[in-house]
Amino acid sequence: MHLLNIYLVEDSPVIRENLIATLEELVSAKVVGTAVDEATAVRWLSDLDHPVDLVIVDIFLKSGSGLGVLRAAQALPQRYRLVVLSNYATPVMRRNCLALGADRVFDKSNDIEVLIEYCAALAAGASPDGSPVALA
Template sequence: MQALKTYIVEDSQVIRDDLIATLEELGPVEVVGTAEDESTAVQWLTRPSSRFDLVIVDIFLKGGSGLGVLRAASALPQRRNVVVLSNYATEDIRRKCLELGADRVFDKSNEIEALIVYCGRLAAGETGHGALA
């Protein structure tokens, strides 16, 4: 199984470091870059040289928001897998994220295991939105 080249957009250094360690240890994930604000993430994602399979986005960032990152990712010429990982995964936030092109929305407090399973299914070749529907 090929590791998913994953880009993480998360403003908290502690959470970002823990997430990277967890995903790379327990899932088929290779983190290829990170950002803590919307503009850095959008610049990296829209560069033609950037290679990635999955983007994991938090909603609240140091600058801008994850919603702007979702908009930029959905406008990319090639479809990418994009998920939201947030402490604010309310029904309204989930609905808005899905409208903006997120494949799934995971709650940081109790759905990390579901995110790991999702990554495994993506790496096994299942499609993004149906990989854990």
């Protein structure tokens, strides 16, 4: 079992703290950093010294957006496994997020258990479809 290093981009303090507690309790995971806005997230992700296996991004942030984080991540030399967790996971938004490099899009209201399963699969060394996955 691999300790999954997660970077969380979420501006709601309540959601952020609850998600960190849930991930660290139910999955072999450690949240190694957080951001509440696009600029902070992009700056953190641009630093090659940050070991991270998964980036979880909300769409609506304190300033900027998760779409901007996804867009900026495409231009970075290192590749990240990116997922979106949002209350605004409409079909159009899902397509936009996937087009910008998100691996998956989860709805905050309906998909928390699915996100936990996804993270557990990554920590176990398998992708959610069961195939092996290499983590940092």
